[in-house]
Amino acid sequence: MRKTKSTILRERANSLASKKNLDFLGKRNELVSFRLNDESYAISSLHIGEVFPLKEITKTPGVPGFVVGIINLRGRMLSVINPKVLLNLPEGPEERDGRFIVTLRSESMEFGLMVDPPLDVISVASLSLDPPIPSSSEKASYVAGLLKDVIVLNGSIILSDPDLVINKSYGN
Amino acid sequence: MSLMKNIKVRGKLLFGFGAMVVIALVLGGLGFYSVSRLSHTMEEIKMDKIPTIRVLSDIGFYRMAVRIESVLVKPDLDLRELKVIANRRNKTFAIIDDLWNKMTFIFEDYGNNKAILDTVKDSYRSWREIHSKLDQPLSAILEATPEDRKVLFDQYQSIMPPMILLSDSLGEHIDKLASIVNDEIDSKVSSELMFGKKLSLASLVAIITGGLLAFFLAFSITSSVSVPIAEGVALLNRLRDGDLRKDVPDIFLQRKDEIGELAHSIQALTENMREQIVAMAEVSTSLSTSAYQISAAVSQVTASAEETSAAVVETTSTMEEVRSTAALTTKKSKDVSESAKNGIKVVQRGKDATEKLLGGLKKIGDQMNSIAETIVRLSEQSQEIGDITGTVEDLAEQSNLLAVNAAVEAAKAGEEGRGFSVVAQEIKSLAEQSKQSAKQVQKILKEIQKATDAAVMATEQGAKAVEEGAKESAPSRESIQDITKGFGEMSHAASLIENSNNELLSGVDQVLQAMESVKEAGVQNLAGMKDVERAAKGLKDMGQSLSDLINRYQV
Numbered sequence: 161m162r163k164t165k166s167t168i169l170r171e172r173a174n175s176l177a178s179k180k181n182l183d184f185l186g187k188r189n190e191l192v193s194f195r196l197n198d199e200s201y202a203i204s205s206l207h208i209g210e211v212f213p214l215k216e217i218t219k220t221p222g223v224p225g226f227v228v229g230i231i232n233l234r235g236r237m238l239s240v241i242n243p244k245v246l247l248n249l250p251e252g253p254e255e256r257d258g259r260f261i262v263t264l265r266s267e268s269m270e271f272g273l274m275v276d277p278p279l280d281v282i283s284v285a286s287l288s289l290d291p292p293i294p295s296s297s298e299k300a301s302y303v304a305g306l307l308k309d310v311i312v313l314n315g316s317i318i319l320s321d322p323d324l325v326i327n328k329s330y331g332n
Numbered sequence: 333m334s335l336m337k338n339i340k341v342r343g344k345l346l347f348g349f350g351a352m353v354v355i356a357l358v359l360g361g362l363g364f365y366s367v368s369r370l371s372h373t374m375e376e377i378k379m380d381k382i383p384t385i386r387v388l389s390d391i392g393f394y395r396m397a398v399r400i401e402s403v404l405v406k407p408d409l410d411l412r413e414l415k416v417i418a419n420r421r422n423k424t425f426a427i428i429d430d431l432w433n434k435m436t437f438i439f440e441d442y443g444n445n446k447a448i449l450d451t452v453k454d455s456y457r458s459w460r461e462i463h464s465k466l467d468q469p470l471s472a473i474l475e476a477t478p479e480d481r482k483v484l485f486d487q488y489q490s491i492m493p494p495m496i497l498l499s500d501s502l503g504e505h506i507d508k509l510a511s512i513v514n515d516e517i518d519s520k521v522s523s524e525l526m527f528g529k530k531l532s533l534a535s536l537v538a539i540i541t542g543g544l545l546a547f548f549l550a551f552s553i554t555s556s557v558s559v560p561i562a563e564g565v566a567l568l569n570r571l572r573d574g575d576l577r578k579d580v581p582d583i584f585l586q587r588k589d590e591i592g593e594l595a596h597s598i599q600a601l602t603e604n605m606r607e608q609i610v611a612m613a614e615v616s617t618s619l620s621t622s623a624y625q626i627s628a629a630v631s632q633v634t635a636s637a638e639e640t641s642a643a644v645v646e647t648t649s650t651m652e653e654v655r656s657t658a659a660l661t662t663k664k665s666k667d668v669s670e671s672a673k674n675g676i677k678v679v680q681r682g683k684d685a686t687e688k689l690l691g692g693l694k695k696i697g698d699q700m701n702s703i704a705e706t707i708v709r710l711s712e713q714s715q716e717i718g719d720i721t722g723t724v725e726d727l728a729e730q731s732n733l734l735a736v737n738a739a740v741e742a743a744k745a746g747e748e749g750r751g752f753s754v755v756a757q758e759i760k761s762l763a764e765q766s767k768q769s770a771k772q773v774q775k776i777l778k779e780i781q782k783a784t785d786a787a788v789m790a791t792e793q794g795a796k797a798v799e800e801g802a803k804e805s806a807p808s809r810e811s812i813q814d815i816t817k818g819f820g821e822m823s824h825a826a827s828l829i830e831n832s833n834n835e836l837l838s839g840v841d842q843v844l845q846a847m848e849s850v851k852e853a854g855v856q857n858l859a860g861m862k863d864v865e866r867a868a869k870g871l872k873d874m875g876q877s878l879s880d881l882i883n884r885y886q887v
Contacts, residue, residue, distance in 0.1 A: 166852060173758060173860045190743045190753065192736060205743040211736050257729065279732070281739040281760065283753070 189287040193310055194262060194275035196244055197252040200310045201275070202282055207315025209265035211279050213258055214240075226324075228274050231261065238263065240272040241324065243313075246299055252276070266319040282310065340589045341557055348549045355542035359535065366531045373524050380441070381517050387434050388510040392503055394428045395459070399499045402466060402492070407485045411474065418470055425463070432456065438509075445512060452505045459498045465491050560584050560591040567598055574885045576606050609885045616878040622745045623871040626752060629741065630864045633734050633759060637857045640727045640766065644851045647720045647773075648844060654713050655840045661706050661787075662833045664699060668794070668826040671696055672819045689815070690802060696822065697798045703829065704791040710836070711784045717843065718777050721770045724850065728766035731857070735760035738864075748871055755864045762857050769850045773843055780839045787832040794825035 191202040192211065217240060219229040226245040231238050240261060244251055260279055261272040289305025289312055302321075304314040318324070339347070401421045405414060439449055469488040473481055563584065570578060579602065584595035675692050738756035742749035801818035 166855065169856050170859050173755075173856060173863055190739055192740060205740045208740045210740060211733055213733065260733075279736050281736050281757065283757065 189284050191282040191284070191307070191310075191312065192262060193280045193282050194260065195278070196247070196249055196276060201243075201313055202307065202310045203262070203264070203313045203315045203318075204287075205281070207264050207266065207319060209263035209270060211260060211262050214261050214274060231272065233263070233272075238270065238272050240274050243273050243275065247302065248299075264315055264319050266316070269319045269325075271324070282307070341591065343589075344553045344556065348546075348553050351549055352546050355538075355546060359538055359542065362531065362535055362538065366528065370524060370528070373520060377517055377520065381513055381520075384438050384441075384513050385510055387431055387438065388506050388513070391428065391431050391435070392506050392510075394424055394431065395499055395503055395506075398424050398428065398463065399496065402463070402495065405470060405473075405488060407482065414470075415474060418474065421470075442509075442512070448505070448509060448512065452502075452509055455498065455502045455505045459495075459502045462491065462495045462498050466495060557591070560587075560595070564591075564594060564598055567602075571598075571602060571605065576602055576609065576885055576887050578602075605885070606887050609882055609887050612878065613882050616875050616882060619745070619748070619875040619878065620872065622741065622749070623868050623875055625741055626738070626745070626749075626868040626871065627865065629734060629738050630861055630868060633731060633738070633864075634858065634861045636727050636730055636734070637854050637861065640724060640731075640857075641851065641854045643720055643724050643727070644847050644854065647717060647724075648847050650713060650717055650720070651840050651843050651847065654710060654717075655837060657706060657710055657713070658833050658836050658840065661703060661710075662830055664703055664706075665826045665829040665833065668696060668699055668703075668829075669823050671699075672823040672826065676816050676819045693798050693802045697795060697802075700791055700795045700798060704788060704795075707784055707787045707791065711781065711788075714777050714780050714784065718774060721773045721777070724770040724773075725767055728763045728770060731763035731766070732760055735763060745871065748874065752864060752867050752871075755860055755867065758860050759857065759864075762853050762860065765853050766850055766857075769846050769853065773846045776839050776842050776846065780836055780843075783832045783835045783839065787829055787836075790825045790828040790832065794822050794829075797821045797825065 190205040192205050192208050193200055193202040194211075195201065214231070217229040217231050220227065220239075226241050226243075228240045228242045231240055242251075243249075255276050257277045260275050260277055262275055262279070263270060263272045284307065287307075289307055292300070292303040292305050292311070294300075295303070301317050302313055304312045304317075306312065398421060401417055401424065404417055409417075439453075442449060466488060469484045469491070473484045473488070476484055563581070567578065567580060580595045580599040584591060585599060586592070587595065671692060675689060675696070735756045738759065739753050742753035742756055745752065797818045801815050801822075
């Protein structure tokens with residue numbers, strides 16, 4: 161009986177992995193979701209480099225409040241930004257599983273966002289968003305809209321925000 | 333030559349054909365001119381000169397006719413014959429007068445030969461006068477009597493010799509005039525022949541020159557069109573064979589005609605193809621990189637799945653140990669129960685057995701302690717299992733994170749990564765399942781902990797009861813009753829321990845079952861990873877075949 165169940169699961173995995181059954185899936189939009197305090201947020205996976213747990217961070221002096229510090233990502237130096245500061249959210253208690261880094265990546269820019277777990281992948285057929293709640297915040301453009309109860313952030317706008325670029329002479 | 337290259341092909345063809353038409357028109361004009369000139373000369377000879385010659389010869393002929401008729405008048409002829417001759421002579425004169433009138437237009441034509449004309453006119457006039465003189469005796473002869481005729485004949489005969497002289501001179505002059513006309517015809521014909529010869533020579537020269545010119549034009553126009561087209565065809569053949577290294581020569585690009593446009597188009601096509609091949613090479617490289625990254629992620633996931641499997645095996649063996657410990661506990665509990673029953677029997681036998689009883693009580697106390705120790709060990713082992721499940725949970729969390737990264741990578745690979753993204757989703761759900769199983773294990777462990785605590789408490793109660801029993805082991809009936817009661821309580825506690833142990837055993841079975849499902853999840857995980865590996869291999873092969881395709885082109 162148990163053997164049969166395992167065979168069925170294996171067959172299902174094979175059929176999902178085989179190329180010919182992919183067409184019925186259509187084009188999917190994938191978003192990487194995470195939490196900031198008790199709210200769910202998501203960013204399109206097109207702007208995401210990778211995700212990993214935050215282990216060691218080096219605090220850097222003389223940088224704006226939203227910069228948490230720098231980390232070593234396989235020999236590369238990557239600055240980490242606290243989105244809670246950018247979005248005027250309170251700094252909540254740290255979760256049992258610690259904090260995670262989601263790297264945003266474009267051709268000209270790369271930095272990490274410090275987020276709360278759990279991290280997940282949302283896959284939707286159509287990316288139709290509800291409009292965001294009107295806000296007077298200067299960073300309101302960061303929010304692209306709502307996907308049910310998930311707040312979808314606009315990765316390309318965050319990546320291209322000139323406010324996030326720290327001038328080289330700033331730290332000297 | 334550079335001008336030749338900048339004129340459009342249409343212009344060249346128009347120029348070439350125009351030149352041919354001009355040559356044809358020149359040759360045709362020459363021919364037309366010469367033919368019309370010849371025909372004009374012929375017409376002049378036919379309408380003017382030949383009638384002139386004819387009038388002149390007619391005059392000569394009728395001059396001779398009149399002379400013969402005049403000579404025929406002889407005395408031996410009768411009157412009737414003379415009349416016939418005279419009539420005929422008069423008719424001939426009428427014809428000659430008529431012809432002379434026609435001569436007037438000849439005189440107009442030959443005004444520049446006045447001397448000859450004058451002599452002809454003079455000699456004609458003298459000839460006509462002498463014939464008028466002959467007419468008088470002749471008409472008189474016809475009226476006269478035969479006697480007078482002889483005199484008249486003599487008179488007639490005397491005029492004859494001067495008439496013959498005049499007639500000869502007239503004939504001579506007319507012949508002269510005719511020869512002038514003839515000469516004129518000769519000179520005209522020979523001049524026309526001369527002109528014809530010159531013209532045919534000129535025509536020959538024009539035909540040869542025109543032919544050479546036409547041949548040169550045709551050759552240069554054709555070569556200026558066909559040579560670049562042949563070059564273009566060669567270039568396109570190279571493009572077809574994948575050789576993109578050669579540019580269109582500048583000599584064709586600089587041309588401003590249709591060939592130049594064609595050359596620009598071929599050049600643009602070559603450059604476009606080059607750019608596309610370079611872009612495709614880049615895509616192929618990034619595809620290979622993605623495939624490599626996916627392979628790396630897969631091997632990481634596989635390694636963590638193997639770790640999970642090892643942890644599960646460890647958990648299972650620990651659980652087996654717990655089970656055997658529990659079995660031992662049960663057995664010991666049963667022993668306690670048995671001992672208690674025996675104790676009760678001993679107490680009931682009497683006081684003497686009290687010492688023995690005390691000894692038995694001590695033994696029971698020791699066993700109780702041993703049970704308590706076993707249960708504490710069990711509790712410690714449960715704690716260990718808790719730690720292991722914590723590790724399993726951590727591994728599941730890491731697998732989940734890897735799955736998220738894999739999904740992000742798959743999204744970057746685009747359409748080809750779609751299958752991989754589905755597999756990543758599956759891995760994620762398996763990780764979730766592992767996490768749930770670990771949580772379940774932890775929940776069960778909590779229940780085991782509770783049961784263990786209950787067992788410890790029961791053991792303590794039993795120990796207390798034994799202690800109290802020992803205190804109250806005075807050989808009184810009441811104390812024996814108390815002891816009996818104590819034994820009863822002890823037996824009850826032992827059965828409680830047994831119950832707890834049974835609960836513990838069922839808990840252990842549940843843990844084992846949960847572990848089995850974790851193991852199964854691990855196996856599936858590995859199978860999924862194999863598929864992913866295959867997909868990544870396919871991606872790599874695709875990159876290779878794309879790169880092969882690109883390598884067919886030489887940029």
